[in-house]
Amino acid sequence: MSLFKVLSSSVKKLPNRFLENGFETMGAVTRKPRTNSTAELKSSINAFAVENPIIKNFLKDIENINPEHLGLAQDVIDLSYTRQMLNTNINMLENKKGNSSILEIILEKFSKVSKNNPDAIELAQEVVNHSDIQNSKYFLARFFSFPIENYSHLAPQMHAAKKIVPCIAKDTLSGGYTMDFSKNEEFFRFITSLLSRDAKPENIELIDKIMEFINKFSSKLKLNCDLSEIKNADTAKLKENLNILPKVLEIMPPGKNFEVAEFLSKNTNLTP
Numbered sequence: 001m002s003l004f005k006v007l008s009s010s011v012k013k014l015p016n017r018f019l020e021n022g023f024e025t026m027g028a029v030t031r032k033p034r035t036n037s038t039a040e041l042k043s044s045i046n047a048f049a050v051e052n053p054i055i056k057n058f059l060k061d062i063e064n065i066n067p068e069h070l071g072l073a074q075d076v077i078d079l080s081y082t083r084q085m086l087n088t089n090i091n092m093l094e095n096k097k098g099n100s101s102i103l104e105i106i107l108e109k110f111s112k113v114s115k116n117n118p119d120a121i122e123l124a125q126e127v128v129n130h131s132d133i134q135n136s137k138y139f140l141a142r143f144f145s146f147p148i149e150n151y152s153h154l155a156p157q158m159h160a161a162k163k164i165v166p167c168i169a170k171d172t173l174s175g176g177y178t179m180d181f182s183k184n185e186e187f188f189r190f191i192t193s194l195l196s197r198d199a200k201p202e203n204i205e206l207i208d209k210i211m212e213f214i215n216k217f218s219s220k221l222k223l224n225c226d227l228s229e230i231k232n233a234d235t236a237k238l239k240e241n242l243n244i245l246p247k248v249l250e251i252m253p254p255g256k257n258f259e260v261a262e263f264l265s266k267n268t269n270l271t272p
Contacts, residue, residue, distance in 0.1 A: 011047040014040060016078045018133050026132045026177055028169035033129055034071040041070040048077055054104045061111035069114045072125045076106050079128075079137050087179055090137040102141045112149035119158040120148040123191075126165040131187070135173055138184035139191075153197065160201035161194045167208045171215075190227070199231040203238060206230070210242065214260060217249040225260040233265035241267050 014036060018024070036044075042062065049056040055077060065073065080092035080103040092102040100108070113120050124143055128136045151158075172187040194204050207230060214223050230238070241264045252258065 011043045011050070013047040014044040014074060014078075016082060017075075018078055018082045018136075024132055026134065027173040027175070027183075028130060028166065029132055030166075031129045033125075034074070036071065036074070038067040038070060041067075041074050044074055045070070045077065054101070054107060058107040058110070064111045065114045066118060066121075069110075069118065069121045069125075072121055072128065073107070073110060075125070075128050075136075076103065076110075076140060079133065079140070082133055084133055086134070086177070088134060088181060090134065090141065092137060092141070102137075102144075106140060106144045109144065109147075109149055113144075116149045117152045117155060117158075119155040119162070120151065123158045123162045123165070126162045127169075127191075130166045131169045131173060134181075135169070135184050135187060138181055139188055142188050143192075151195075154195050156201045157195045157199050157204060160204035161191055163205055164208045164211075165191070167211050171211055193227060194231055196231070200233075200235055202235050203231050203233060206238060206242060210245075210260065210264070213242075213245050213249065216246070220254050221249060221252055222255065222257045223249075223260055224257070227261065229261035229265045233261075238264050241265075 017031070017034070034041075045055065045062065046059065049059050058073075062070075062073075076092075080101075083089055083091070090102070095101040095104070120143075124140060127139045127143075131139070168187060168190050172190055173183050175183070194207075207227070210225065210230065214225060217223060244267075245260070245264065248263070249258070
């Protein structure tokens with residue numbers, strides 16, 4: 001009994017960083033990356049394990065996890081214990097009809113993902129750092145439902161997609177609460193549409209700049225952009241036409257329709 005008391009007093013839960021600011025703005029957010037030490041994270045996860053058998057089982061794998069990924073493990077646990085007073089609250093602890101809970105599904109494969117596809121962990125962490133509680137829960141649940149531990153062949157695309165998460169979050173999650181998951185699904189589909197073998201990582205990284213121009217001129221013009229053309233396009237041509245794009249949009253008459261992706265990927269006649 002004395003040994004149990006020593007164990008309990010030596011572990012301490014970290015503050016839930018999703019509850020620190022009270023009511024959280026929905027949509028795109030900027031959440032500071034964790035700065036907790038490995039020891040602090042392990043101690044906190046141990047403290048949760050005392051009361052949750054799923055987390056206790058997760059401890060068996062914790063030494064096999066890259067210490068840099070323990071922050072996301074703590075985030076997953078914190079999100080599981082974070083309830084939103086919304087109709088769309090996602091209960092990550094609930095196991096319907098005997099099926100595994102979202103928390104269990106994620107933690108069961110966490111060590112394998114950390115080892116075999118670390119870029120998937122880093123992409124998920126970036127989503128958590130740049131989107132609200134609802135979107136973070138939604139993305140984690142959907143993302144980890146796939147065998148991402150076996151998707152190391154998509155690591156370059158995941159690494160590139162990580163860099164444009166803030167841009168995609170602002171584009172897809174803006175506006176008010178819709179009482180459904182439509183925006184979250186749009187964000188998820190946007191990100192995962194980039195994760196294919198034929199997608200060029202360097203093209204994915206350019207989406208940030210493309211979106212910057214689209215947002216700048218969207219009030220003046222009717223702009224459309226098919227990402228499927230961007231991710232596969234000739235990179236040199238894409239960069240060349242991207243340099244021209246703002247000049248072209250500037251001289252166009254208000255209200256004109258313009259296919260951004262088609263111009264960027266196929267236009268070879270214009271020169272800077």
